[in-house]
Amino acid sequence: MKRKGRQIAIYTLMMIVAVIMFFPILWIIFSSFKSLIEFSSYPPRLLPKTFSLRNYSEIFSNTKLPLYLRNTLILMIGNTVGTLLSSSMVAYPxxxxxxxxxxLVFGLIIATMMIPSYVTIVPQYILFRYLGWLDSFLPIIVPAFFAYPYNVFLFRQFxxxxxxxxxxxxxxxxxNEWQIFWKIIVPISKPIFITIGVLSSIYWWNEFFxxxxxxxxxxxxxxxxGIYSFSRTTFIVRWDLIMxxxxxxxxxxxxxxxxxxxxxxxGIKTTGLK
Structure with missing residues (x-):
């Protein structure tokens, strides 16, 4: 009985924590169906009085949302493909x-993980300006084809x-080694490919800086x-559309x-096991 009661208490606590963590997401989703007046009303309400798709219709017709979505997909797919190809190949040898x-090579790769990405952004900007790549997708997609250290580490461990x-x-x-990699290692490594592919896709879907x-x-x-630019250019902050x-x-x-x-x-469970 004590063990069962302990399990019930743990599950209850986990559910409470899950609700607290998920509450902001629920607020954003429900707020997207509210009008601007209802969004600004006091006291605030979680659920809208009436669910309406007016906000979605307005942003598709009055903003460049389809264009933003296209650009996001280009960056996400390009970076994910580059990451999987380069990181998997570097990790194999x-x-x-x-x-x-x-x-020594592996140690140097791991050491680069300790360098904050914000430190390298200025040299990268100077380099890409010299190459004439600024204001294009190239400075964002091309570096993915040179392998990211953390993904190399995950591939190697798997x-x-x-x-x-x-x-x-x-x-x-x-x-030969190339045939072993493509015909044996890659098919067996499906879990880690999907893991890194999903994590990379989510990262670049949300990447802002x-x-x-x-x-x-x-x-x-x-x-x-695009969301940031939209919120900065409107005279009235349309929180309903932003949500x-x-x-x-x-x-x-x-x-x-x-x-x-x-x-x-x-992929995560088996990575690192030997």
């Missing part, structure tokens, strides 16, 4: 091959859980920067995470 200085006997059997059959630095044209802004735009940003990552949660759990 660090996990499956033996060469002189391998530990690759190390795969039995070495598979490599030896493939070499006996005449496969980097596009804000490198993009100035209104037609190239992603959704996160509708924020809801559009919230829902796709939630759906993506729920669809891939089993693969994410498997």
């Amino acid at each position: 660090l996990a499956r091959m033996e060469f002189k200085g391998k530990s 690759y190390r859980t795969i039995p070495r006997e598979l490599d030896e059997a493939a070499k006996i059959d005449g496969c 980097v596009p804000m630095v490198f993009i100035n044209s209104e037609d190239l802004k992603p959704l996160s920067v 509708a735009m924020a809801t559009i940003m919230i829902i796709p990552p939630m759906i993506l995470f729920l669809l891939a949660r089993e693969y994410i759990t498997a």
Whole structure:
């Protein structure tokens, strides 16, 4: 009985914490169906008096939301593809091959994780200005094809859980390292590919700082920067429309995470096991 009561208390506490953590998201979603007058009413109400899609209709007709969504998808897909390709390839020799200085190379890659990204933004800006890439998608997408250290670490740790006997059997059959990587390691590593792909997609879907630095044209802004620009340019802050735009940003990552949660759990659970 004591154990059962303890479990009930733990589950109750977890539910309370979950409701508290999820409450701001619920507030944003329900507020997106309110009018501006109802949004500003006091005392505030969680649920609108009447659910209306007027805010969504207005932002699709009076703002550049479809253009912002297109730009966000371009950045998200480009960065995710670049991350998966580059990070998986860099991690393979660090996990499956033996060469002189391998530990030193891996240590240097891990050391770069301690450098804040904001420290490197100024040198990057100078470099991309010299290349003529400013105000385009190139400064945001191209760096993803040079591997991110944290993703290299995750790939390497997952690759190390795969039995070495598979490599030896493939070499006996005449496969070279490139064939072993594409035909054996990549198919087996589906959980970690999906995990990093989903996390990268969610990150770049919400990324604000980097596009804000490198993009100035209104037609190239992603959704996160577009919402900020919209709230800054209106004479009256249309919180009802801002909440509708924020809801559009919230829902796709939630759906993506729920669809891939089993693969994410498997990828994280097995990463680091040897």
